[in-house]
Amino acid sequence: MAESLLYRWVWCRIRGLIELVLQLEVLIKTREPGRWLIALLVYLGLLGSMLTAVIAGLTKLVTMASNVVPRPHALPMIGPWWEKLFISWPQWFYGLGLHGHIITGLYFAAAAYTVALVAALLGRDEWLYGFLFGEKLGLKEFFDHLLLWLTFVFGAAPVFLAPLIKAAGGIMPGFQSLLVHGILGYLWIGYSMATRGLAYRVVAAAFICIYQVIFGLRYPKVYSDLLEKDPWIKLLYREARSR
């Protein structure tokens, strides 16, 4: 049945936007609110923490270089004072960068990923197993998740590593201890993207949604394998078709 013009030009774009944030298609197709919730939190958490890690990394360099004032306000860039957007690099660093990273990483990704992993491995939840590892759990997937775990663990480095660095005479033990977390995190993003691991799949899911928002009922051909075989991503777009 041919889709109506309204659907092809408007509704599919709105749906792309909804999927980008809520992934309701997964809930509708699986009718599993628990799995949907955990998958959504992992997806949003990892996507958000990757994005905020990049923001924090870049803006930290700016703040260090320019020594600009950190402002405690919440997101002034959508407030009335537009000019603050251009002078508040620390706002991006502290607000979106650090706090956004903590919220998406710790509050969303770490907790939900742990639940998903336990449910997949110990609870034998096959859908969550597929969500986490894709089609199969091979050696590259193992290292992918190992790196992610190490990143999580070293995210808590200020608790166990900072006192040691302080005792050794470190000048900024807090941030110095987080350096390992940062290095591992960027390494994981690079490795996972290169090996088409979890990061690649999360970014792909988001990119497919954005692509749909922009181009309507189409998706980039490069993701066709994911849309056909991936236990999670294939649920996202019923009508998606190759460009």
Added chain:
Amino acid sequence: MVGYKPLLRLVVYAAAFVVVLLAYWYLVVPGYFVNVEVCSKACHSTHILDYKKISGPFWCLSCHGFGVRSEIASWAPFHVDEKLQAAVEEHGECLMCHPVPGKFHEAHLAAKPVVKCVDCHTDAYRGGHTVKPGSKPCVSCHNPAAVHPHLLPSAVSYCLVCHSERPAVDWEKLKPGKASYEFAASSAKTFLKAVGARWTVKSYCLVCHEEPPAEAHKVHLWRSIGGRTVKCLTCHKAGFTHGTKPGAVLCVECHKPSEVPLHELAPEKLSSCLLCHRGWAPGDGSLFATGKGCKGCHGDIRKNVERLVGLHYKHVAYYGCEACHKVDVKTHKEFMESAKSSGLCLKCHTVYGGLKPEAFKLAQAPLTKTEFAGFAYHENMVKAANGDCFKCHYAWGKPKLELVLPTGG
């Protein structure tokens, strides 16, 4: 239709998620507050937002406005500290993170018209968040030259050395009458260090004060006397209170008034050198114009006329000082020098030593023509002295030529 198993899974997964989240939060975040200084010593340690109060992962939702109205959700019922909100609106958002450091800042925040943080911390938004403001902003409201008229402009241009929360120099003690000259000198040394001065001074007093222009200071300062150089602290003794003027007791450390010619004539005046030697302060007119005139010191000169010698013996009874001296001069020395011209004598006297009509005009007491008619041979004496009257008629002391009348006249 969702079955009971999916619902059960939802409950289990959601509960597990909450438990894991809380566990992770308590394992991680308190450690951040303790060990990451920017968390515990910067934003999360204001009087409103103490990190020790943050008791759980969703605590921030209770007062996300950081004590002031949120910019993006001003309608939200977040906790708002009215006092802080008012201070932020009046002085700037700096107060959201930074407590008022102390009395110096408090005084400025209480000032009218309203002072904003960025009025002084001008570079806070321009890449200088941690840069302390210099003295430049001070002069936009204060006039150092008017406040400190007795201090050098170069010194008062460094306001913050003395006026700040923790000043390098304790200006309260530097006020006249508080601490010693030694303290003032050491403060000046501290001042130079604080401003990173590369210049040197002959005396630490000159860091703040200009070299006094008064005659007496010029005569004394930097002179080498008895193998030592006279500096500020030579007279303004280290132990004396800053701002007090040295008394005569210091003069006699170097000078012996009793050995200075003529000082023995007025022993009752010797108790205070400054009674006559007034050149320490900048000139305030002339000696005559100090209000006392010559008679202020020499008022009883006519009573003691029998003790006078030389020219004064004959003249004081009839003429005022101004007949021979310039009285509108600044120093006594100048006053004395002004009468050392023989031309002055010829104003009233003939070359025979007699009186001209002007002498009668200027006289303040009756004169008779016969009293001093003159001598014929006096003309020869004038020639012998090359017209210099003072070779025979000395003012106070002994004559330079032993010609006539060793007692003068």
